[in-house]
Every structure is written in structure tokens, then in C-alpha cells.
Amino acid sequence: MKLAVYPGCSLNGSAREYYESVSIVLEKLNIEYSEVPDWNCCGATAAHNLNKELSLVLPSRIIAAAENDGNEELLVPCAACFNRLKTVQRNICQNKEVKAKVSSSLDQNISATIQIHNIVEFIRDNILQKKDVEFIKPLHKKVACYYGCLLVRPHSVVEFDRMEDPQIMEQIMVKIGAEPIDWAYKTECCGAGFTISNAEIVAKLSAKILEDAIDRGAEMLIVACPMCHANLDMRRPMIEKILKKEVKIPVLYLTQAIGLALGIDAGKLGLKRHFVPVLNI
Amino acid sequence: MSVVKLNTLTSVVEEKTGVLVSHCYQCGKCSAGCPVATEMDYSPSLILRMLQTNNSLLSEKVLRSYSIWLCLSCETCFCRCPMDIEIPLVMDYLRQESVARKMVNPKARKIVAAHKAFLSSIQHTGRLYEVGMLAEFKIKTLDFSDISLAPFMFMKGKLHLLPKRVKDLKSIRKIFSKTKNLKP
Numbered sequence: 352m353k354l355a356v357y358p359g360c361s362l363n364g365s366a367r368e369y370y371e372s373v374s375i376v377l378e379k380l381n382i383e384y385s386e387v388p389d390w391n392c393c394g395a396t397a398a399h400n401l402n403k404e405l406s407l408v409l410p411s412r413i414i415a416a417a418e419n420d421g422n423e424e425l426l427v428p429c430a431a432c433f434n435r436l437k438t439v440q441r442n443i444c445q446n447k448e449v450k451a452k453v454s455s456s457l458d459q460n461i462s463a464t465i466q467i468h469n470i471v472e473f474i475r476d477n478i479l480q481k482k483d484v485e486f487i488k489p490l491h492k493k494v495a496c497y498y499g500c501l502l503v504r505p506h507s508v509v510e511f512d513r514m515e516d517p518q519i520m521e522q523i524m525v526k527i528g529a530e531p532i533d534w535a536y537k538t539e540c541c542g543a544g545f546t547i548s549n550a551e552i553v554a555k556l557s558a559k560i561l562e563d564a565i566d567r568g569a570e571m572l573i574v575a576c577p578m579c580h581a582n583l584d585m586r587r588p589m590i591e592k593i594l595k596k597e598v599k600i601p602v603l604y605l606t607q608a609i610g611l612a613l614g615i616d617a618g619k620l621g622l623k624r625h626f627v628p629v630l631n632i
Numbered sequence: 633m634s635v636v637k638l639n640t641l642t643s644v645v646e647e648k649t650g651v652l653v654s655h656c657y658q659c660g661k662c663s664a665g666c667p668v669a670t671e672m673d674y675s676p677s678l679i680l681r682m683l684q685t686n687n688s689l690l691s692e693k694v695l696r697s698y699s700i701w702l703c704l705s706c707e708t709c710f711c712r713c714p715m716d717i718e719i720p721l722v723m724d725y726l727r728q729e730s731v732a733r734k735m736v737n738p739k740a741r742k743i744v745a746a747h748k749a750f751l752s753s754i755q756h757t758g759r760l761y762e763v764g765m766l767a768e769f770k771i772k773t774l775d776f777s778d779i780s781l782a783p784f785m786f787m788k789g790k791l792h793l794l795p796k797r798v799k800d801l802k803s804i805r806k807i808f809s810k811t812k813n814l815k816p
Contacts, residue, residue, distance in 0.1 A: 360759050360762075364762045364791065364792055389798055389800055391759060391798050392753075392754045392759045392760045394754065397746070397747035397748075398751060398754075399705070400705075400728075401728060401747050401748070402728070402751070403724065403725075404811040405808070408810070409754070409807065412803065455810070456811065500706040500707055504711045505707045505720075506711060514711050515711075538708075539667060540704050543705070543706065544704070545704065545743070547766065547778075548747075548769070549743060550778060552668060552671065556667055556668075585785075623788075624788040624789060625788075626784065
């Protein structure tokens, strides 16, 4: 099946290390893909907050571009983009009026039948059962798998395994030799899109997440969302003020952790682009 | 967006979103799980209760509230609601109605400015141009609080000086012009 990847804006900018690690891990797993041609922004939170119709049409253009290019599967590493694309696909497939409106705005009929995957389930399906993938450098770390909101909610749209206590990242971590911890904040919100407009709230929410992970002995956090990463990594000075202590726990993208276990060089995985240094690996 | 009479806001919310606000029986699970409920002027369940009254004064308070802008769309409320009420969709509708009526809470100014700067970046380049968006946001809000992050981000290669545009910008312009009637 022909696979396309939709990186989205963050993975081309502030979260470029996420895309770097996704690309190199896919390559290592011998998974062929092409980027969605001439893709646009999905509109993210801003569009659905301010303009419902725009929030339906922007992701549709991406889905249409992937389908027009002959793809049957679409991998969306960014949790926010994934959520928007799945939401719109569901709207188009279930509501004829939406389908007609979107098609008219795009000047083409859209089927929106392409299979849309998030990175977590995609990786599970491509490494858990495979016997020929070798993890030459097992991660040997206690990790807190942080899912956040948009990968797991709403269930009616994303259909992830368990809403309140998902387990897929943990299964992947065990496979690469890490030890996932049991903790309370894996699906709590980090403050998401308030990164620039309300940093105080972001810092408050992110502080609780990091504090619980540390208290339960985690040595690193594993994420699959560029917004979660930005909040938990780059907001560290504000978070340290709230918690009144140094908080040195690094935050890695899922694909960076897998890449390390596959023996890929830290530089190629973009690990040097983080605010909080990733040491002793 | 046509402006509806406030004493019928509830039925319009139900009609436009398909979410049955009237089904809420005030168990409070949404407010208990909401990560920002303590910062809100009215908790999520209270917003639903206020809507249920169909009272124009309370409806106006809802549209002028800070709560509707503080909602992070994290979907925790919807995920836990025993009546399957999709509160985030209601919040989306209320935000748009609040902008259309010029009733945006003054405390939400920065949040709305960030959303607008985001959309304006997409309108011009088809993609989010982070430097452009940040500049527009900072100029409009005069908030330079975390400008110190910028040099670090440049150093780490996280910010591009020039935007990466969509080639077929015409199609983007068309999308914006066709959805213009709903643009706040």
C-alpha cells in the first residue's frame, strides 16, 4: 500500500527534530513513503476556535492531495494534525452536507477514504510483531509515556486503545528495552495551544506532569506531540520556578527513543535540538 | 454568521452543533476533570446549566465569559460525560458567536490574538510561519515576555527566518475567500 507522510508545520519548524527522527526510523525499518505534495497547514486549534468551515476545509485539502497522489495510507506524526485530519475525515464520511461543502470549496470531489494513522499505532503495527528489527542498543531507562490529549481523545474520532490508561507506547518501550513506569498524568493536558498566549497556565499544567513523572522514578518522558514537547521542554525555566527546584528530566519523541535503540546517532535523531539536554545515553 | 437572539441561544447551539445541551443533568464530572476549571469564571457544567435556562442575561454572561476561551479543547470533559455531551464542540460555537457579537472577554484578548495571528499566517503562506506569527502576536499584544526563547530557538535550528510557502497559493486564497462569511 502506498504510504504518504503529512509532517505539518511544527515538524518543519520548532519540532524539526521530530521529523528528523521519524524519517530516519522509517528508513531504518525499510518503510517507503513520500511527503504529501504541496501540503498546507491543518488550521490546528486556531481554525476550529474561530472558523468552523475553515477548520473543515484546510485538512480536506491535505487529505485530497494525499489521495490524488495515489496514496492509500497517510501517516501523521503530529498528534494535533492527526486529530484534525481524523475529525474532518469522520465529518466528511458521515455528513453529506459537509462533504458537498468541502468539495465545493476545494473545487473537487473528495472521497476521504484514505487510512489515516498516528505514529504510535503505526510504529506498534510495524515493529512489535517484526522479528527482523534489531534493537542493538536497548534503552535501559525508566520512562514515563506521556500521551496528552489529542492522540487519545475523543474516542469516537481517534479510536485509540484505552482513553484513560492507554498502553501502546508502553508496549513499544518494553520492546526497545526500556522500563515504562505506572503514573497518573499520562493523558492530562499540558496546556497545548496556549504556548504563546498563556504561558502561565502551560507552565502550571506541565509542572504537574513533570513532577509526577519524577516522583515515580522516571528518567525520561516519551511524547508523540510537538506541542507537548515544546511545553514540557522549552517552558522549563517557568516550570522550575513553580516547582521551586531544578527539573532536569529530558523529554524525547517516541521516534527518538526508538532510534537510539536502533543504534542511530543522537545527532541524526535531532537530540541536540532540545532545550533540556539529553545526557548519558 | 447571523446573530441569533440570546433567549434562543440554547436551541441554536443545539441546532448548529448537534450537541444536546439539554441532556446535561449536572453531575459535574466535566468540571472535576477540566484542567483549567479552577481558573475559569464559570465551570464547564455551570456553562451548560446557564445555557439550559434559555435566559438572555445568562446567555450573554456565557458569551462574555473567560471560560469559553480558557477551554483547551483537551476533550477530557467529553470523554468522561455520562450523557456523551460533546462540550468542546459547544465551546467552539460559543467562541465564534462571542467574536461575532464583539463580546470577547477582555482577559481573553491575548488568546484570541494568538489564534488570529495563526490564521493570518496560513492565509498568507498556506503554512504556519512561526516567526511571522510570533511577530504579529507580539506587536498586537505588546507582550514581549518570552522573547528570550527566540535566540535559543534560532540556535537550535527551530525557527526559519523565511516562510516556507505552499506553491499553489491560489487554492489557499480560494479556501479563505469561500469560508469568508464565517471568518470573524
